[in-house]
Amino acid sequence: MLNPRHDAMRDHPFRRLAELIANVTPRSNEPHVMLSVGEPQGQPPPLLAETLARNSHLWNRYPLPQGTAELRQAAKAWLDRRYHLPPAMVDPEKHVVPVPGTREPLFMTGLIAVPEEKNGQRPAVLIPNPAYHIYTGAALASQGEAVYLPVTREAGFLPDLAAIDTQLLERTALMYLCSPSNPQGAIASRDYLKSAVQLARRYDFWLAVDECYCELYDKEPPPGVLEACRDLGGGMERVIVFHSLSKRSSAPGLRSGFLVGDASFIQRYILMFSYGGTPLALPVQAASAALWNDEEHVQETRALYRANFAVSEQVLGRHPGYFRPEAGMFLWLEVGDSPAVTKRLWAETGIKTLPGAYMAKPGPDGTNPGAPYLRIALVYDPATTESALRRMAKAL
Ligand SMILES: Cc1ncc(COP(=O)(O)O)c(C=O)c1O
The missing domain is CATH 3.90.1150.10 (Aspartate Aminotransferase, domain 1)
Known part of the structure; x- marks a missing residue:
């Protein structure tokens, strides 16, 4: 069966x-x-193949689930530059973990973040409609019920946070947001992201923000949810962010990204990952660090x-x-x-x-x-x- x-x-x-x-x-x-x-x-830029070649003596080594200090530091440095974060906000040891692309962790997040029940009810996983299908997969694999939030052109192609029913919020375990959004390319403002963070904290659910398109913008760099966290005092409680090199560096075959956010979630992720995940090979981690360090x-x-x-x-x-x-x-x-x-x-x-x-x-x-x-x-x-x-x- x-x-x-x-x-x-x-x-x-x-x-x-x-x-x-x-x-x-x-x-x-x-x-x-x-x-x-x-x-x-x-x-992808030649830097990728060059760095892989320079690190080819490392293919014989098992990589650790928490990733190398070099890659975690490169991710932190990029976040600080990209989102103007205070240096003390993101601790690469506690808040960052490299992942083999973001699809897998977006899926695994359902398994980690959704309990059997919340406030005595079946937990809800809130998903923008339409959206990247992996969020639905995460809800289906977990104990949760996928609840779809309508996304219309009139509302700027983002879920209307103020319209979510209080009873639904009380049983929400996890909410996915995507900015810039796939498929519409809509950008959530910093105020919108702040409201989402405040909602997650008030109703005690996980806010998973998929920012894998954040580098492909037309005019102004889209704000990130970590800027919202910074403006709200600098803590990342209840927030998990997904970043990827697939679009930024035209390297989906590399399978490389990272998670950043709430330390308790990151530590639980590393634990789960050490059972059922595949850490990035060490040459891949070296190449990833080089790509995050390069803007050209x-x-x-x-x-x-x-x-x-x-x-x-x-x-x-x-x-x-x-x-x-x-x-x-x-x-x-x-x-x-x-x-x-x-x-x-x-x-x-x-x-x-x-x-x-x-x-x-x-x-x-x-x-x-x-x-x-x-x-x-x-x-x-x-x-x-x-x-x-x-x-x-x-x-x-
Ligand atoms: C919205 C969104 N999130 C995440 C991903 C996953 O990308 P990757 O696993 O290559 O990081 C994709 C891939 O197309 C996507 O469209």
Whole structure:
């Protein structure tokens, strides 16, 4: 027998996408372009391969779950620079742990943060709707009930914190937020993040903030939840933040990120991880430290996404469903029936996108807030992006 709680994991968006287009062969002779996955198609900076090579004598060593002091220090130094934190706020020994990308820890957080009951009730895991599907996976694998918070264009594509019912907050064990958000590229303000931290502390739940797109911004650097913590006195109680090199350094294959936040959670994470996690190999940790210490390649990466957004504005700016996101790597384009449009675009143009319907769940009234949108990943160079978007625009 298999655990039936996990059955709903079949709703994985890429599984559903594969099913949707399984019997469709594109009629176009032009090259197929995958705008469905947020996988950077550019190469990471040479610094990565050079540092791996310089540390190749370390492949024979077992890495420890808490990571190397060098990588934890590089993460702390980057946080202090990026978010203007006082030096005493983040202690790399207590508050930071390297992780093999952020997907795994986002998932494991459900196992750590959700008790069997809270205030005598079934615990709730609050998840923006739509969102990255791993948050739902975390709720399904834990004891919790996934409760979806509607995210609308009118409310700036972020959950309305003031609208969450008090009874729900009392049984909430964990809340996920993502800023800049996948899929919409919306940025939570510092005030919004402060309210979220205050809510987590008042109602005694864990606030998991996924900031893996924080370096891909158009104009101003998005605020981070650690700035909110700083403004509230400098403690990180109840807050866990997820940072990744996958987007910042175009290195999803490296599987490298880190967690920072509440010391008690980080220590519990290291304990769990020492049973069921795979620490980063030592050459990977050395390369990760070098990447966090370098800003030059990140400026180039940002310029690439900025150029892609500019191209998208030229090509699709007049489409009634278009808006230019503030950050991230995705367009969130309103098109109508997103699975039908995805299938038609694949058939007619050989361009694959992700139906927004598959990134969201139907609300209590049966409406799926993602249903009218396509998620389009602008992960190629600007010339490829432009040609793919022109092919799409004709078909739309
Ligand atoms: C919102 C969000 N969080 C986390 C991740 C996980 O990235 P990684 O595991 O490569 O750090 C992704 C990947 O696409 C994502 O979109």
